[in-house]
Amino acid sequence: MVKYKKAERQRLLQLYIERDPFLTDEALAKSLNVSIQTIRLDRQVLKIPELRARIKAVAKEVDEIKSIMLEDIVGDILNVKLNESGTSVFTVEETHVFNNKTITRGHFLFAQANSLCVAMINVPLALTKSANIEFKKPVHLGDRVVAHAKVVQTIGKIATIKVESFVEDSLVFVGDFEMYFKNEGEVE
Amino acid sequence: MVKYKKAERQRLLQLYIERDPFLTDEALAKSLNVSIQTIRLDRQVLKIPELRARIKAVAKEVDEIKSIMLEDIVGDILNVKLNESGTSVFTVEETHVFNNKTITRGHFLFAQANSLCVAMINVPLALTKSANIEFKKPVHLGDRVVAHAKVVQTIGKIATIKVESFVEDSLVFVGDFEMYFKNEGEVE
């Protein structure tokens, strides 16, 4: 039942809402031991939006994240000549780097290359059979990674694709991918 | 300005809300060319909650999704003997498979193996230098993938790790990873 001073109360308010954006003014008023009006004044000066707006913002964020996660593709694919060549651009964001570091986790570079290979094969479903990859240089937060892929050969149901990824002019990743053409309804 | 029949309208209603949960009854009423009351009756029979509840439900997913995405690790890592061996378990969910198919996108299997290799190296930051991987069999939605990793040799700043991933007793993925020990503050 402590009464905080204005500054401390506003600091706590901010903290509480950051920790749990689902708190109503009423709940906040009770836990900070002031009236609802005070909470509203505080929110106003701190420019914290109301509960519904906060929830909406969180939900919008989730939507974006989900749509990114549900994509088959990592990176934006450009200039695909089916069964020939293709290019993909991928910009490294916070979610792609190691915690509190700036170096990109390798599997995103692999995923970009792999996605590009899948997209270049003109069949309903192409699966990666094998890959031989090399990480040439660390890639950092904010880097724009451009992957170039070329089909080297196609024998029967297997295509061999060479991928080279660059940040600016420096080679960061190379990979040889063997892609397998899977027919619809095929038994595995 | 078409008026749909009841069944068709309710089908569309469901579809619209699934595609965009942020639609108000008013907006839905306009696009389906009926009154707000009809939309509310429809929602009631279809057991679709109101806008705020829908948004809230979406927002509540945030913690799970975010924590999954912000993790450095794909899969749960068990039994790690540093610089020796390790095991990781990864269950394939909807987000990991190709759209409307059941086959896992290869880069998640790679990511699992790669994450496990990173976790097994007892330095502040281990980077993948190269990998030689093979996808032996397609992995499906719901499959529980167990990856076993063994350090084969360590020479200087490079460790070689062999990873084998299984679904039940069948080998689905093998990979040889070269991991590079990155010292703190090292220039790249």
Place this chain on the structure above:
DNA sequence: GCCTCGTTTAGTAGTTGGTACTAATTCAGT
């Protein structure tokens, strides 16, 4: 003591996006 200014609280009206309900109207099929 009293005065004052900043802070807090109280109270009112209005908003959004609903629920829950009743009653009236429209439409479709016989």
Place this chain on the structure above:
DNA sequence: ACTGAATTAGTACCAACTACTAAACGAGGC
């Protein structure tokens, strides 16, 4: 033309606010 289902209209109520005015409180200065 009638009937039952479907639709629309209308009302009261709710949560969680915004925006505003006004009153009460409280600590420091003279």
